[in-house]
Amino acid sequence: MTSLTAKTSYSVRSQQWREFWFYFSASKTAVAGLCFLIGVVLMAIFADVISPHLPAEQYRDFTEIPPAWMEGGQMRFFLGTDYAGRDMLSRIIHGARLSLIAGAIVVIMSASIGVLLGLVAGFQGGWIETIIMRVMDTIMAVPGLLMALVLVAVLGPGLLNAMVAIAITYTPSFVRLTRASTMTELNKDYVTASKVAGAGPMRLMFISILPNCMAPLIVQGTLSFSTAILDTAALGFLGMGAQAPLPEWGTLIAENRDLMLSAPWTVTFPGIAILLAVLAINLMGDGLRDALDPKLKRS
Amino acid sequence: MLKFLFKRLLVLVPVFFGVTLVAFGFIRVLPGDPVEVLAGERGVSAERHAELMTQLGLNEPLWQQYLNYIGDVLQGDLGTSLITNRPVAEEFFELFPATAELAICAILFAIILGIPAGIIAAVKRGTLIDQGIMGISLAGYSMPIFWWGLLLIILFSNTLNLTPVSGRLSFLFEVEPVTGFMLIDSFLSDEKGAFKSAMHHLVLPSVVLGTIPLAVIARQTRSAMLEVLSEDYVRTAKAKGLSPLRVIAIHALRNAMITVVTVIGLQVAVLLAGAILTETIFGWPGIGKWIIFSVFSRDYFAVQGGLLLIATSVMVVNLTVDLLYGLINPRILH
Numbered sequence: 001m002t003s004l005t006a007k008t009s010y011s012v013r014s015q016q017w018r019e020f021w022f023y024f025s026a027s028k029t030a031v032a033g034l035c036f037l038i039g040v041v042l043m044a045i046f047a048d049v050i051s052p053h054l055p056a057e058q059y060r061d062f063t064e065i066p067p068a069w070m071e072g073g074q075m076r077f078f079l080g081t082d083y084a085g086r087d088m089l090s091r092i093i094h095g096a097r098l099s100l101i102a103g104a105i106v107v108i109m110s111a112s113i114g115v116l117l118g119l120v121a122g123f124q125g126g127w128i129e130t131i132i133m134r135v136m137d138t139i140m141a142v143p144g145l146l147m148a149l150v151l152v153a154v155l156g157p158g159l160l161n162a163m164v165a166i167a168i169t170y171t172p173s174f175v176r177l178t179r180a181s182t183m184t185e186l187n188k189d190y191v192t193a194s195k196v197a198g199a200g201p202m203r204l205m206f207i208s209i210l211p212n213c214m215a216p217l218i219v220q221g222t223l224s225f226s227t228a229i230l231d232t233a234a235l236g237f238l239g240m241g242a243q244a245p246l247p248e249w250g251t252l253i254a255e256n257r258d259l260m261l262s263a264p265w266t267v268t269f270p271g272i273a274i275l276l277a278v279l280a281i282n283l284m285g286d287g288l289r290d291a292l293d294p295k296l297k298r299s
Numbered sequence: 300m301l302k303f304l305f306k307r308l309l310v311l312v313p314v315f316f317g318v319t320l321v322a323f324g325f326i327r328v329l330p331g332d333p334v335e336v337l338a339g340e341r342g343v344s345a346e347r348h349a350e351l352m353t354q355l356g357l358n359e360p361l362w363q364q365y366l367n368y369i370g371d372v373l374q375g376d377l378g379t380s381l382i383t384n385r386p387v388a389e390e391f392f393e394l395f396p397a398t399a400e401l402a403i404c405a406i407l408f409a410i411i412l413g414i415p416a417g418i419i420a421a422v423k424r425g426t427l428i429d430q431g432i433m434g435i436s437l438a439g440y441s442m443p444i445f446w447w448g449l450l451l452i453i454l455f456s457n458t459l460n461l462t463p464v465s466g467r468l469s470f471l472f473e474v475e476p477v478t479g480f481m482l483i484d485s486f487l488s489d490e491k492g493a494f495k496s497a498m499h500h501l502v503l504p505s506v507v508l509g510t511i512p513l514a515v516i517a518r519q520t521r522s523a524m525l526e527v528l529s530e531d532y533v534r535t536a537k538a539k540g541l542s543p544l545r546v547i548a549i550h551a552l553r554n555a556m557i558t559v560v561t562v563i564g565l566q567v568a569v570l571l572a573g574a575i576l577t578e579t580i581f582g583w584p585g586i587g588k589w590i591i592f593s594v595f596s597r598d599y600f601a602v603q604g605g606l607l608l609i610a611t612s613v614m615v616v617n618l619t620v621d622l623l624y625g626l627i628n629p630r631i632l633h
Contacts, residue, residue, distance in 0.1 A: 137310075138317030141610045143572035146590065150606055153594045154328055230443055234576055237445045238591060253446055264453050271446030278441040286437070 023291035030287020036280040044096040051090035052078070055247045059085035064263045080265040082256055088266060091247040092273050098248040099229050099277065102163050106228035107221050109167035114174025115217065119205045121175065122182025133179070136172035144169040145234060152240045159232075159248065162241035166231045170224050177220055181213035215292040222285035226278045233274050249274045300625065307621050311614055316369075318610040322603045323368050327361075329599060377604035382596055387604030391586065396479025397467060398585030401577070402570045404501055405509035410563065413513045417520025417559075421528060422547060432517065439514030444573055448507040448580040455503060462503050465582030468496055508577040512566040519562040523555035530554075557628045564620025568613050 025031055043050065053059075059077075063085040066073045073080065079088040117136075121129040139147065144166075151165035152158075185191060186209065194208045233250025235241030242248035244255055249270045256266035334343065334351045343351065352358050356367055371377070377387040413436075420432040456464045467481045476484055482501065485493035527533060528551055536550045537543075574587035582588070586609065593601035 134313045134317060137314045138321060141314050141318055141614055142321070142606060143568045143609065143613065145572035145575055146606065146609060149575070149590070149594055150325060150602060153599075153602065154325065226441065230441075233443055234445055237443075237576070238579065240594075250443070250445075253443075253449070257449065260449055260453060261457050267446070267449055267453075271443055271450065274443045274446065275438070275441055278443070279438055282437055282441050 024287050027287040029283045033280040033283030044100050047094045051093040053087040053090040055091045055094040067265050079269050082266045095247040095249045102232040103225045103229040106163050106167045107225045110170035111174050114171040115178045118175040118178025122179040136175045140172045157240045159242035162235040185209045185212050219289045226281035322607045378600035380601045381598045387601050391608050394585050394589050398574050400480045404505035408505050408509035409512035413516030414520050416517040420521040421524030436514040436517040439510045445576045451503050467500050504577050504581045508573050520559050523558040527551045527555045567616040
């Protein structure tokens with residue numbers, strides 16, 4: 001009996017997965033975004049192996065070398081070097097690590113807290129809901145970057161504090177989304193059935209309701225991932241995020257800003273890296289939304 | 300309508316007090332007490348410290364301090380800047396027109412390009428034009444705008460020498476501030492070329508600040524139009540033999556605009572956050588640059604006041620958008 005249930009749930013899951021992939025792969029751009037993102041992730045994981053130089057290694061005789069295809073460029077430093085003779089390509093490759101990890105941690109932090117609060121708010125209602133929602137309204141009333149800046153001013157500059165600050169500003173959207181879906185699901189028959197069967201509030205919240213709210217949360221998570229990378233870079237650029245020797249993409253642009261006119265490649269390439277990574281994630285997010293949003297399915 | 304307005308205002312009250320709590324708490328959770336913050340690195344003697352604590356009412360219980368703070372805020376007293384020794388509110392409202400001017404130009408740029416782009420993409424759905432417009436707007440949506448600003452400076456200011464790098468007006472001109480809006484002030488002044496200079500200074504920052512709203516508006520216009528174009532009344536209008544232009548411009552667009560207006564309203568918070576980056580890059584003397592400067596120079600009372608004023612302006616604009624939304628879509632009033 002147990003093995004039968006397990007088998008059924010397995011085949012249901014693989015059926016769901018196949019259905020999802022069918023809709024997701026219908027969008028070529030989404031698949032392209034996914035492939036590019038996988039490439040960036042691999043690049044970040046194997047940064048030590050693939051980057052031609054150490055990110056902090058200073059070649060003092062080779063400062064401000066232009067990219068290989070420009071006059072005076074060298075194949076050794078394919079994307080050129082900065083004012084201290086550090087290889088831009090290696091710094092960008094290592095920066096992918098910081099930016100991706102920062103983005104992922106922001107999403108994990110804000111989503112886990114947001115989902116928890118949203119479930120409680122939607123499930124419990126009453127004054128608990130009122131307090132949670134008013135606090136979220138307050139956070140949302142302040143523009144995200146400003147809120148993050150103020151929080152970093154309190155916590156002190158640094159990559160970790162920037163991530164915490166950004167995560168706080170992203171929490172309300174997860175709370176609202178989870179609360180809204182919880183409230184819709186709460187009135188459905190299957191929830192009533194498990195209530196009648198004697199399921200406790202924990203079981204109802206996490207096992208019955210939560211899995212059915214996942215689709216919009218996954219989409220929101222993906223889109224937050226891309227904006228988290230942007231905001232981390234913005235704080236890094238303002239000098240409030242990752243600090244100077246770290247090759248975080250925004251910080252790279254900030255530290256080379258003075259060279260912007262004499263050595264434009266030191267500013268251009270880190271920005272292209274941010275743009276492409278964020279674009280890939282957004283392409284994927286659009287595809288996910290189309291695949292997971294039942295309203296748009298043609299069946 | 301009045302009932303609707305009242306209901307919206309009622310929701311804003313707790314949020315406003317929430318923001319005052321955040322602003323009040325901000326100074327209290329900083330390492331060290333406010334007097335130490337005030338004294339900065341110089342430090343103060345123990346007696347002076349105690350004296351200041353009493354003078355600033357910091358020995359009173361926390362709730363009493365908060366009530367005092369709220370009382371001050373409601374009377375328009377947002378504290379004094381530690382750097383300039385001027386009232387924070389006064390500084391804010393002096394710089395506000397610069398940011399407002401930039402934000403208005405940015406949103407106009409976004410609307411003027413974004414709505415037609417979205418309409419064209421919707422009408423030409425699935426074609427190369429649609430894909431091109433949507434591709435560009437997704438790139439715009441993904442843009443790190445601080446980098447975009449630097450890139451445009453490299454291209455237009457440095458390589459092509461078309462636009463100035465920073466500020467609101469060339470040093471050659473001296474324009475008397477009347478409205479605080481440089482375009483209007485320079486237009487009113489009798490200095491020749493001042494208006495043109497103000498325009499030149501405004502172009503790049505507006506484009507940079509308007510990029511993300513432009514992308515959002517184009518995408519939203521497209522999806523709103525697609526939804527409306529498949530409605531029965533549009534088919535009826537077509538069947539009656541009305542010209543495609545009339546169907547799109549009058550029957551479809553008016554209804555699609557309902558969602559687009561909301562989206563435009565929601566961009567205000569985006570614009571204010573973006574202004575922090577844009578003003579920093581272009582040396583634009585507005586709220587964004589001021590708040591960054593205040594954060595860096597540890598002018599905490601300025602940050603506190605700025606936080607409250609910016610949040611309040613976002614709330615006021617959102618309320619206005621809600622009301623506008625009620626006007627163009629009377630269905631939600633009931």
